[in-house]
Amino acid sequence: MNNICNHVFTVFINLTHLTFYDAAHQNNARLSFDVPFPTFSSSSLLVLKIKVQTFDVCLYILDGRFEQLHTLDIELANILSPSEIENQRKIPNLKYFVLCCMSRTWYYDELILPLIYRMSNLEELGLSFTTTVKETFIDGNNLKQNILNQMSQLKHFTFDIRSVMFIKNQMNLPSKEDIQETFIDLQYTKIISCVDYFREYKRGLCHIYSYPFLMRRFKNVTNNFAGGLYPYVRVVTLYDEHPFEHEFFIRISQSFPCMEKLIINNRYGQNQKESYKLMNDKS
Template sequence: MCNCIFSIFNKLTHLRFSESSYENYVPLLFDFPSRRFSSSSLLVLNIKIQHFSQLLYVLDGRFSQLHTLIVDLINNVLSTDLIENKEKISNLKCFVLSCAWEISRYKDLLLPLIYRMSNIEKLSLYLTIYINDKFIDRNDLKKNIINHLPQLSMFTFDIRSLMFINNQMNLPSKKDIEETFRDFRYTKIISYVDYFLEKKMGQCHVFSYPSEMPYYQNITNNFPGGLYEYVRFISLYDEYPFEHEFFIKISQSFPFMEKLSLINYQSQKHKQSYELINDNYNSTIVKYNYLITLDIEKVHDDYIEEFLFNTKTYFHDNILIYINYKSLERVTHNFTRDVTRINCAKINKIFLFGEKNHSNSLQDYFPCATIY
C-alpha cells in the first residue's frame, strides 16, 4: 500500500500515515523500501513507524521538499544494522519525535540524526532514555542539542531519563535540576526527580509545559499536577502508597485519559472509611469520564478497592480490566460485596491473571463481561 500512495496521488503535499488512536499504527510494509515510496511534492508527513531504520529511510532524500516530519516510534529497539547516511537534511524545518517506550543509544544514534537537520527551526522530543551516569538537564540539552542547531527558535520536549543507582554519592535533587533550567528561553519547564530504592533506579522527568504528549508514564507521588488535555494513556508507579487524594489529582490533571495502568504493592496509609466517603460523596469520588482500559494486575488490594468501590470511583460502561483473580475474589468478598457491584457491572471485558479455578459466582457478578 505505502509504495502506491505517491503513484496514485502524485501531487500530494500533506500525509498523515497513522490511525488516530495513540496505540494503533498503520504498518509500513517494508524493511528496505522501494524508491516508489518517494515524492517531490510532499511537504508534511505525520507517521507512526515500527523501527528506527524506517525513519532513516524516510530521511534519505526520497522526500526532497519535506519541511515538517512528525514521527511516533512504536518500537524501542534502535538497531545497529542501519543505513549509512551523513548528508545534511537541509529542507527540514520542523521535526517531532516521540516514543512511548524506553530507549538507549540516545547519543550515538539519535543525536547524529538531529545534527543532520542543519536548518531545523522547531524541534520536539518526547522520549524516555536510559543514561549511564548523569540525568538529562538543561546543561545536557544545551551541549548536545541546542548548540548544534543554529536556526532553532522553538524547542519543546518531554524527556524522562533513567539511571541505575549503584551507591552513587551526591545524587541530584529536584532543586538541582530546576536550577539548571533557570532563564531557559524556549518554554516553561517542569521537572522532578524520583529514586526507587527497591529497583535501584532513579528517574528525572523534565518537560515543557503545557505538554502535547499523548502519554505520561511512571507517575509518582512527586507528580506536580497541572492540566494535560492531550494525554490518553498514563501509568502510575511508586514504592510509596498512593492515597485517595492522589487519584483525585490524577483524574483532574488528565481529564481525557483512556487507559490507566498502575503498579503499587504498598497498602494505603490513610484509607478513608466507607462511612466517611458516603457522607462526603460528591467531593471525594474520583471521576474517569473517558476511561476505556484499566490495568490493576500488579497492585495491593487497596487499589482494587479504590477503583471498584462505587463510593470512591466513577467510570462509564464498557471498561476493559486486567486484574489478578485472587485479589479480585478477596476485594469482592467472593463476589458478594455490594459496594463493588455497581462498578463491576460496568466492565465488559476481564483479563484474569493467576489462579484459573474460578468461582461459579464470577460470571453472575460481572453480568456484562466477557471473561478471559
C-alpha cells in the same frame, strides 16, 4: 506495506500532505517494511505524519527520497542498536521535526542526536522518549550543550524526556531542585522537572518536560507528581514504590480531565483507606 506506499506515491503524484496512521491511542498499527527497503519516493511531499516500527524506517524516510519534505512528525515503537544505514547526510529542507518513541532506548547519544544534527535549518523540534543513562540525568545543561547550542536556526523546542539511571554506590544524587536549576537560562518556556529514586530496583528516574504539555501520553507518574493541567493527555501510566492514596487519585483526575486510559503499576496497599470512607460518609 511496501505495495501500499508504492501505490500511494504512484497514483497521487502531486501529493503534498500525508498522514499515515490512526490518531486514536488504541490503534498501535505501524508501518514496517521488508529488507531491502522499497524505493518509493516523491518530489512533491511536504508534510508527513506517520507511525513506524523502528528507527531504521525513520532513517530511510530521510534518505533523500522526499527531497521537498519540510515537516516530519514520526512515532516509533523502538530505537534499537545502530545499523549500517546512513545517518550523516544533511537534510536542509526540514524545518519541523517531532520524534516520539514508545519504548525505552539506550541510544540517545548514538542515534537521536546525530539524526537531529543533520537538520541544519530546523526551526521547530519536539522530542518524547525514555532513555537509559550511565552517570548523569538528561537535564538543562545536557539540552543546551547537545541540542540548543548546535541548532542555530531553532526557534521552538518542546520536549518530554525521561532518563533512567541505575544506582550503585553513588553519592550526592541530584534532587529535583538541582535539575530545575539547570534550566534557569531557558526563559522562553516553562520547564517542569521531577526526580524519583526507587531503592528497591536501585534506579533513579528524572522526567523533564516543557509546559504546556502537548503529548497524548504521560508515563511514570509518581507520588511526586507536580500537578498542573494536561488537557491533551489521553493515556496515563502510574508507577511508584509507595502506595497511591485516595487524594493522589483526586489530583490525577483533576490534572488529566480528558484521560481515557489509566495504567497502574503498584503493588502496595493504601495506608489511608479511611479517608475515602469518610469522604463518602459526608457526601
